[in-house]
Amino acid sequence: MEEKEVMSFRDEEGNKVDFEAIAKIYLEEQGYLLLSPLDEACEDMFVFRIDINEEGNEELNLVEDDKEFEEVKREYKKLIY
Template sequence: MDELFENITLTDEEGNDVEFEVITKLDIEGAEYFIVAPVEDNGEDALALKVVVDEAGEEYFATVEDDEEFNMVNEAFEALYEEGLIE
């Protein structure tokens, strides 16, 4: 995903469209990750999404489920935040 979005719309488990603000994009170990937060403050935390490519070459977002991978993304995000590179 070469372009960086300001907002994206994702569909939740119940089929509802939810708009998210893209906080930042991270490139880690050859993979792309996006940190997003709901535009409407409904008590949800930010999400880490990984860009995945399917067999047809189509890109889509997948939530980061693996604890080790999530910790790696979280550490990279926190380092950028602490350096003041993202808000």
């Protein structure tokens, strides 16, 4: 059985929220990370763009642009079907 990759973040209220990494996708040279909350009551999936900050470190930024989100979603569907 494959081990889940779990990432933890803090929400707006400072509560710890755990996510499972679902997939890492590249569109052209831009990387994206798809995360799903481990909370079984939530079936959402979130798309984060992997950006490089000024120090050269990876930084995850939530994709809020609908067009960009749909492009990543289409690419993910190609992987699973």
